[in-house]
Amino acid sequence: MNRISMGVQQINERLNSLSGRKQTTKHVVQTLEWARELGLAANVDLIFGWPQQTVSAMLADLETLVSWGVHDITHYELNVAGPTDFALNRFHELPSTLSNLEMYRASRDFLTDRGYEQITAYNFRKAGDPVGRAYEEGVTRWCDNMDTVGLGYAAISFFGDSLLPEGRSWSYVNHLDLRRYKQDVNEGRPPVAKGFRHTDQDWRLAMLFRNLFGLQVERAAYREAFDTDVRDEFATVWDALAERGLAEVTPDRIKLVGDGPFYTPMIQALLAEHRYRALRERETAGNGKSLVG
Template identity: 70%
Template sequence: MLDSTYVTDYIDSHLGQRQVNKIQHGFPSPRYWTGTTVPVDEITEDRGRLRRAGQASEVFLYIGVPYCIRTDPGKCGYCLFPVEEFKGNDALEDYYGYVEREAELYRERLAGTRLGSAYFGGGTSNLYRPAHYLKIMELVNRLFPDVAAGADLTLEGIPQLFTRDKMQAIRDSGMNRVSMGVQQVNERLNSLSGRRQTTRHVTQSLDWAREFGLAANVDVIFGWPQQTVETMLADLRTLVSWDVHDITHYELNVGGPTDFALNRFHELPSTLSNLEMYRAGRDYLLEQGYEQHGAYSFRKPGDPASRDFREGYRPQLHDVADVVGLGYAAISFFGAAVLGPGRSWSYINQRNLARYKAMIDEGRLPVERAFRHEPDDWVLATVFRHLLSMGLDRPGLRAAMGVDVYDEFATVWDGLAARGLAEVTPERITLVGDGPFYTPMVSTLLAEERYRALREREVGQQKERLVPAGEGAGHVG
């Protein structure tokens, strides 16, 4: 356990630093995923044993698209995800044929598994022609004949690519939600991304979603170049006036060889300005009747199209939720921790499109990198996911993992509580006040000891690879 003085100093020194979201891939960071294969038969056996024992949870399905429309600057100026430039529907439909074949590699192995929710992301998933959304749902139903009642089936897209025909086809396919990456309602600020999105694109897409009874989530970003608290609030006021019930309001991640990092870093709001934006946005939405369901998610009750929306990358309490990722760069997570240590896996599909296709042509799962979780890794991966909902159910997680998440990280929780960032009770640990804004810092601190061990292991492995054949302890030159 981390020393309490170290925790205090760490928190104090990081409160004024820019937050970088380290939760997207769970724990650990993909840089530590060094395996190149996964034991599919072992995973299948584990899920079968859980299912027969009545312990298998529902799974979350992710299907990705590699393509995005071309922008100048590239990748909308900020995106850190691997994507390919869209060059037409023929290439997109050829790619989707490979996704169908990848799904077939899982179908028998997942027999009897219930689908809890699904997310069709990217890239840009509303690039497909209207008729293709039925094909996507046909794939889902072949893979998972048993779909949970009220399952959330969400398609992600950008406003300027929706059409009325597409929205109707999305509804007719069986999908029930669209998630719109609006990013900035303000047209001038949005133009910095190279997108040609207009206010009319957004309002028209929302109108079509309502016409066909689809729930609609809107994503907007704060911490954008040249953004102020007032322009941020103006965007939120506009969304509220449009009667948007689900709003995801998250901080811009800046890094890598992106235009915003290389050429507009000086235009970014300061860390303290970002904190002010978080506070002002949160307080405004709460005043307008929204409920905060996660660090970045707000929902107003009463949406006639809304269902029991569940964010896919977070396990349900008392469950061990698995993620099946299909497509280019998709991430999968199989976590049968109740079967014993070392039975939990994270892996990412090929981020080279040609290699992704070649492996499927060879009849293999297109795994690029994998990581077998040890017990400590599983606990951290689960805690990371639950942090997105701002709280940890201690009894529920104890039942799922056999450990008390307070006892495991007591000095961290106590340090956060002393600064008004967390509350600890026998039933729950909750991020409060500015705590949700600092979720990335909290996750980094929780993982500090384990990351030290992983770095030491990595250095040891590198040294072993550098030792010439024949040398080592006991060798006489």
């Protein structure tokens, strides 16, 4: 373990209370102090696009973290899904997509102006942390083993290696239900709800997604690992992104630029569309139904 990551979400206590969270600013400060006493780097997660949030409220939270000397800040857009209170009762209070884009731009410019470097789509780091370590997420060595073990209910584990035969890459999802998760652990069983065997295409997409999270894809490394050029494989997507100023395509790499990092989830969906369609068609055929649309 080389750091702790605190899901603070909002420093603003009024906004934070909208989600039912009971933490206070005092709790966050105390945790940071304990981390420093233990010699641990501490990352703080904040979310933008929160109900009733404004650009000024968001920047006030970031200013507070900067004043506390936090070197690693994760700042990402709220994702509302499922039957949550935000989805059911506060959806009308959420900022629009254009407002969220404005928040992304304002936060990116604010942090970079204060010496932070954007190292992934969501992570900003300021040099000089005496206990900081290299940031591994989004840094993929294409031919290496990329095993990831998820601990806790709803966690995801990923096992795979580009040197293994097709079908030797797997992912597993732990139980979403805490009661079932605890029961399996207490009875000595892996608390896994589902497992998925990946095709070679699935593996390539998973590795491509991890690299895009780190803002760029090295074309030579991709070609060495998969015997194909990532530019040629997804030419239509890259050309459209470059035309809109969201990506920069060079002989060496493809890099997300401008507002590109904000649109990372959309870009990933575009790259995977052919695979999604094939899976939908297979599922529909398996159910004996015709595909419409």
